[in-house]
Amino acid sequence: MAVKGDETRARLIDAARTLVEARGYFGVGLNQVLEAGKAPRGSLYHHFPGGKDQLTAEALTASGQEIDALIRSLADAVPDTRTLIESILDALADRMEGAEYAKGCPIATVALEVAATNDSLQKVCADTYGGWQQALADRLVADGRTHDQAEDLACSLLALIEGALVLARAQRSRTPIDRARRSAVILLNA
């Protein structure tokens, strides 16, 4: 029965990922997750004895790893770093528009909600952002930049991307992302 159990677990994580990205940690009730994941309450606490926090942490981790993989696979598939950043922003903008602004950064909402009050989730968010920054910095080092330069620039590029996602969702328009795209190129060429 290991297989069926794993499927239920995965369905719950998937449901939590979508809902939490759209409405945040406090904005999603377990009943919603259970309904979307088509699972009874007992299954949730069987697979996630740590309750809502554990489920949310695993959902954030999964979404974080997906973005990490996206960055690293694009980095391999693309001729230069400028194209990498542009591809990331294009992909995120398309994803956001396709979801009618229910999707943006899968981490940011929770990160802001729990920054000062939930240590375990805050740590998950911090680590996830750290991983993304590292993925960008790796590429910048491959371009010939020093470690310090790469870390600085990767952090600013990540901030520009995250901020553009916030503005785009808030205004329900991809314009901020397109503008950030041009500014990112300026930062890369500086």
Add this chain to the structure above:
Amino acid sequence: MAVKGDETRARLIDAARTLVEARGYFGVGLNQVLEAGKAPRGSLYHHFPGGKDQLTAEALTASGQEIDALIRSLADAVPDTRTLIESILDALADRMEGAEYAKGCPIATVALEVAATNDSLQKVCADTYGGWQQALADRLVADGRTHDQAEDLACSLLALIEGALVLARAQRSRTPIDRARRSAVILLNA
């Protein structure tokens, strides 16, 4: 009793501003607001017949106007736009650290939580961001930039600032803000 009533109203808005900035729309219960604002439940629905949404909207608007005023007053007090941006980021970083990362952008958390599901609050967030962007763009036009250039750059600077605030809160460190500060100067000089 107009005076006393207005004071109660103001206390509730102040309490909502602080709590909502720290934990977001869904993360704050009216009981918390009432306790922090030292008011009974009846007063809340007397002053805010629209309930939680109205209270939140007014809290966001007040916080938004405060930042707007900060930008515009700094713009008058400072010799160049570079110093303006640096002053804004320094002020925001100090404020965040001083609150142990319970403060960041007073709008962002709610903006992300309600982007796709609460039209009235989404509109408040969008308008607030629009106002900030306009305040920055006004200064850039005064520097001699065209209207379009100013709008583009103001949007990217705002994204950079917002993103830095997200990363700084998520990682509980002012480093992302300091790095964004240097990148903002690059964008201004480009």
Add this chain to the structure above:
DNA sequence: CGAAATATGTAGATCGGTCTATTAGGAGAC
């Protein structure tokens, strides 16, 4: 007095979490 404001009480829903049963399916004995 009359309106504004305050002060509670309470309704009805939903919250996260725990509990006890029941079902399902694979491992091992023979």
Add this chain to the structure above:
DNA sequence: GTCTCCTAATAGACCGATCTACATATTTCG
């Protein structure tokens, strides 16, 4: 093969707490 057993997994009732909102006084002051 197939029967038995044991645990993983499902199922849903139930708990106290909390949520937003409303209703009904009571108080305060022009």
